[in-house]
Amino acid sequence: MFWLVTLVSGAFTVYYAAVASGLYRDPLMWHLQRYGEEHRPSLALRLLLASATFSLSAGVVLSALAESNPVARRIFPSDILTVLALVLYAASFIVWQTTSLRESLPRWYVHLLRTTSRQERRQIAYAWARIPRRLRWRLSGDQASFVVWSELVRLTVIYGAFDPNSPWDVWY
Numbered sequence: 001m002f003w004l005v006t007l008v009s010g011a012f013t014v015y016y017a018a019v020a021s022g023l024y025r026d027p028l029m030w031h032l033q034r035y036g037e038e039h040r041p042s043l044a045l046r047l048l049l050a051s052a053t054f055s056l057s058a059g060v061v062l063s064a065l066a067e068s069n070p071v072a073r074r075i076f077p078s079d080i081l082t083v084l085a086l087v088l089y090a091a092s093f094i095v096w097q098t099t100s101l102r103e104s105l106p107r108w109y110v111h112l113l114r115t116t117s118r119q120e121r122r123q124i125a126y127a128w129a130r131i132p133r134r135l136r137w138r139l140s141g142d143q144a145s146f147v148v149w150s151e152l153v154r155l156t157v158i159y160g161a162f163d164p165n166s167p168w169d170v171w172y
Contacts, residue, residue, distance in 0.1 A: 006054065006061050010058075012053075013050040016043060016050050017051075025108070025140045028109055030129070032122060033129070040103050040113075048092035049089075049092050052085045055082075055085040055088060059081030059082045060078070062081065108143055108146060116154065120154055127153045
């Protein structure tokens with residue numbers, strides 16, 4: 001039973017770490033596409049809770065493993081993982097109480113919130129959904145390229161692109 005909890009909480013920890021670090025931007029971009037009032041996700045809180053649950057369940061699994069093997073008891077001290085889980089739960093409570101910490105983890109997301117309006121963020125999110133997957137992976141890995149791409153989207157989609165050499169502009 002604890003093996004399953006350890007695997008699931010480990011998977012959630014890796015997922016939230018990837019989203020919080022900016023390596024996987026799709027969930028936050030899909031979040032920006034929604035209509036209505038904007039709800040800001042608290043990825044720092046979710047990451048801390050997932051890693052605390054993983055640490056606690058890994059400590060239980062390793063203590064059960066160490067009962068049968070005295071060498072594993074010296075190599076994998078489950079007490080350290082339990083203390084780490086308690087520290088992470090306390091840190092998640094502090095992050096939950098502090099609004100600036102709760103909303104500050106993905107740096108690219110905070111930058112996007114500070115430099116764009118709600119409508120511009122929605123347009124950037126819709127443009128993100130239309131680009132190919134390989135380009136999304138590349139932009140997720142490179143912060144500077146993502147900023148340039150988002151500024152280009154703002155210039156072309158939101159403010160309109162005008163080509164002075166286009167013969168079709170005569171008809172408009």
